[in-house]
């Protein structure tokens with residue numbers, strides 16, 4: 001019998017508590033073949049997000065190509081999120097020194113080469129600002145035809161978390177987001193409309209801790225720090241932003257989407273970084289994004305828990 005091959009994916013991230021959990025979900029899922037992890041500045045500066053990526057993977061006994069990318073957005077100064085993720089970008093649990101070194105090549109070089117050389121189309125899963133992805137698409141537009149889909153965490157059709165109308169990953173690098181949305185590649189946007197409905201509650205954190213095992217305990221410890229931020233939104237739990245994007249690749253039926261035209265505001269005085277979503281077709285433009293609007297939270301949490309148990 002031929003062994004089942006996982007779907008080839010590249011994860012681009014800026015760990016970040018929810019990025020770390022998303023990586024652990026992806027690597028525990030045999031349906032995915034993670035060809036590389038690329039790293040961008042976002043939640044913290046690039047040196048920190050790179051170190052966090054290497055440390056989390058090392059903790060879980062995972063070794064793969066980890067390539068560092070952009071240390072700043074395409075045209076703006078970097079904005080980071082220490083309020084959410086702490087000064088290290090991954091405050092809370094003590095993590096080990098990285099057990100392996102980053103790739104000698106840049107993130108976009110790895111993306112371009114891995115996509116070009118893959119016999120099967122590759123799915124990209126960006127979980128941070130879209131800078132690395134935009135640089136790859138701009139440098140090598142030919143790779144677009146060998147990208148199966150870009151399923152990114154970011155944006156919001158009707159919500160905001162960094163401004164009343166805009167989400168952090170897009171606020172950090174709206175110019176990059178615009179390049180990606182206009183690339184012609186099939187795109188799924190897993191924005192706040194989805195992720196705010198995918199909260200882990202304190203009882204879920206305790207259930208993770210009760211599993212025992214190093215990785216579920218690490219996730220529970222990450223949640224302890226990450227969950228300090230969310231009561232200010234009036235939430236009872238903490239949104240699992242980045243794991244939702246991985247989950248949507250693992251099982252697209254978890255997420256309800258609508259095919260709509262989406263553009264990014266890059267100049268608005270009050271609205272920079274807004275993913276402007278045309279629900280009523282008033283722009284007359286063809287849909288370019290499958291916009292995530294809802295998620296089956298219970299199935300999502302079950303998927304996450306099952307994956308964490310596989311580390312035991």
Ligand code: BDR
Nearest residue numbers: 016018019127168169241
């Ligand atoms: C996004 O911003 C970051 O803080 C998280 O890691 C996630 O990717 C949510 O707005």
Ligand code: CA
Nearest residue numbers: 016019127128
């Ligand atoms: Ca992130």
